Amino acid sequence: MPVRVAESSAPSLAPGQDANPEHSLLPACTLLSAGQTFAGTQNVSNSQKDEAWKVNVRVHGFDPDHGYLCGIMEALNVPYAETPVVTFWEGEIIDGKNFTFYTGKWEATPEDDVRHWSKFPSFSPLLSQVEADGGKSLNLRHYPYIFMRWKEQYFVNVSVDCGLTIAGFYYVCFSCIDGSINGFYYDPNSSPYQKLELKSTNEGRSGFSFSSYQLQ
Numbered sequence: 001m002p003v004r005v006a007e008s009s010a011p012s013l014a015p016g017q018d019a020n021p022e023h024s025l026l027p028a029c030t031l032l033s034a035g036q037t038f039a040g041t042q043n044v045s046n047s048q049k050d051e052a053w054k055v056n057v058r059v060h061g062f063d064p065d066h067g068y069l070c071g072i073m074e075a076l077n078v079p080y081a082e083t084p085v086v087t088f089w090e091g092e093i094i095d096g097k098n099f100t101f102y103t104g105k106w107e108a109t110p111e112d113d114v115r116h117w118s119k120f121p122s123f124s125p126l127l128s129q130v131e132a133d134g135g136k137s138l139n140l141r142h143y144p145y146i147f148m149r150w151k152e153q154y155f156v157n158v159s160v161d162c163g164l165t166i167a168g169f170y171y172v173c174f175s176c177i178d179g180s181i182n183g184f185y186y187d188p189n190s191s192p193y194q195k196l197e198l199k200s201t202n203e204g205r206s207g208f209s210f211s212s213y214q215l216q
Contacts, residue, residue, distance in 0.1 A: 031179035040198035046191040067098030086156040094147040100134035
């Protein structure tokens with residue numbers, strides 16, 4: 001389902017606001033915190049086949065003051081894998097203070113950034129200001145969506161020669177309205193626009209359980 005945009009929540013520039021802001025604090029969002037879990041799918045289809053992996057995600061760390069979060073991602077039905085494939089990822093929260101909408105690494109150009117962010121309907125009201133300054137002067141405090149980048153750092157339970165790649169990263173949009181996550185994977189050497197769709201599974205911390213993994 002497409003992400004809904006709250007009609008009265010369009011961001012704006014604060015009076016006298018510049019690119020230095022305490023305005024860039026995140027909205028109070030109880031659905032995104034350490035311990036939160038999500039479940040859904042990642043579409044990895046290409047021109048030869050239609051394929052989707054079941055995916056579980058757990059947030060392990062969440063530091064909104066520094067625009068940081070981290071967690072693990074578990075893909076359950078990866079072809080030729082004898083067990084679920086688990087990766088550790090770190091995230092950048094787009095707040096205009098720590099991180100902007102422009103990635104500046106991982107082979108992503110500003111054009112790539114705008115093209116991928118624009119796939120989220122909730123990004124539409126932000127586009128003109130992002131094109132102007134990367135979104136540094138946007139006031140996102142009351143915006144009901146949180147934009148992030150998730151970068152897988154290493155495989156937790158399989159070797160690097162497992163036939164999979166974690167060279168790319170995810171453009172992510174989180175809804176503070178219902179706790180849903182939509183994302184698109186970017187890697188110039190992989191199928192474009194692999195879509196990640198997740199829903200919160202434990203608003204009361206009673207969601208699914210992961211197997212035990214040691215993070216290094």
